[in-house]
Amino acid sequence: MTKKTDLPAGDNQEPSLDELLARMNQAAPTATAKYDVTYCGMVAIVGRPNVGKSTLLNKLLGQKVSITSKKPQTTRHRIMGIHTDGPSQIIFIDTPGLHIEEKRAINRLMNRAAASSLADVAMVIFVVDGMTWTADDEMVLQKIQHRNDDRKIILAINKVDNIKDKESLFPYLTELAKKFDFDEILPISASKGTNVQRILDMARESLPEAPFYFPEDYVTDRSQRFMASEIVREKLMRFLGDELPYDATVEIEQFKMMENGVYQINALILVEREGQKRMVIGNKGERIRTIATQSRLDMETLFENKVFLEVWVKVKSGWADDERALRSLGYGES
Numbered sequence: 001m002t003k004k005t006d007l008p009a010g011d012n013q014e015p016s017l018d019e020l021l022a023r024m025n026q027a028a029p030t031a032t033a034k035y036d037v038t039y040c041g042m043v044a045i046v047g048r049p050n051v052g053k054s055t056l057l058n059k060l061l062g063q064k065v066s067i068t069s070k071k072p073q074t075t076r077h078r079i080m081g082i083h084t085d086g087p088s089q090i091i092f093i094d095t096p097g098l099h100i101e102e103k104r105a106i107n108r109l110m111n112r113a114a115a116s117s118l119a120d121v122a123m124v125i126f127v128v129d130g131m132t133w134t135a136d137d138e139m140v141l142q143k144i145q146h147r148n149d150d151r152k153i154i155l156a157i158n159k160v161d162n163i164k165d166k167e168s169l170f171p172y173l174t175e176l177a178k179k180f181d182f183d184e185i186l187p188i189s190a191s192k193g194t195n196v197q198r199i200l201d202m203a204r205e206s207l208p209e210a211p212f213y214f215p216e217d218y219v220t221d222r223s224q225r226f227m228a229s230e231i232v233r234e235k236l237m238r239f240l241g242d243e244l245p246y247d248a249t250v251e252i253e254q255f256k257m258m259e260n261g262v263y264q265i266n267a268l269i270l271v272e273r274e275g276q277k278r279m280v281i282g283n284k285g286e287r288i289r290t291i292a293t294q295s296r297l298d299m300e301t302l303f304e305n306k307v308f309l310e311v312w313v314k315v316k317s318g319w320a321d322d323e324r325a326l327r328s329l330g331y332g333e334s
């Protein structure tokens, strides 16, 4: 079992992909002592919002590092999921969903974050939603096929568990095969695990010979503090449903271990309007209590430690349209 307590400490700062690559190139080959030859590289998971990229990442890793929800654009940050098996270390990058709509500042920043993660990867997993090919899918395809190198590009048609008549998939597969010379087209179910092992095998085979970048027991590059904020954000989305489109972000104001060994975590939910604050709090504080309890339980599982969690809500007006405010919250890489 992976030691989750070894998640890096540190703060919410988001390193750019270039920084990560530079660090990777300088990595000391300490973890490789056991093997004469090791393999390590990045595999990007791309696709329009809501196709199941985070669900796939969690399934590939066998545990939850990326938050998921029914709502598109749940993933706002780049998350690395690390899978180490024998002499191979695959670093999966779960990118924010690529999409055409660029009206709001947050969308522009998310598109840039997604595009930059396509450089220097060993393989690209292009995820689409079973049987529906949209203009956004077309745009993602344009982005990935314009880089002419010898990376593998595989097409994962997700949510096939939803398709009752499996035969109806064949004409669709034929249609998609005409769009691009994919190295492989795989119908998958990220939630049920269908064909996920095949993707893992292909990812492993695509790795170049290189030292491990992360210690063997890491599951993500993210700090515990970051994971804590993502967990609260997931619960917010789950318990507020469609009522919160972009308008909430979570800051971890305090993350420390108390003398009795329990983690004290203070989370601040920032919303855009007073009405949203009332929604988050709920009738007599019921909703925020549920959010806090569910978040605490997930944190205790991930950190393998008792957690004392306090959650507050505050109105921070207009942030979703202000690129500068977004940068200060860590969405600001290009």
Ligand SMILES: Nc1nc2c(ncn2[C@@H]2O[C@H](COP(=O)(O)OP(=O)(O)OP(=O)(O)O)[C@@H](O)[C@H]2O)c(=O)[nH]1
Binding pocket: 047, 048, 049, 050, 051, 052, 053, 054, 055, 056, 067, 068, 069, 070, 071, 072, 073, 074, 075, 076, 095, 096, 097, 098, 158, 159, 160, 161, 162, 188, 189, 190, 191, 192
């Ligand atoms: N039926 C079915 N639903 C799935 C499958 N994979 C994902 N989903 C659902 O699809 C929704 C979106 O999944 P996510 O993993 O959050 O999607 P994403 O592509 O990471 O979304 P963004 O964060 O918007 O980029 C969730 O409600 C998932 O439960 C699958 O294989 N089958």
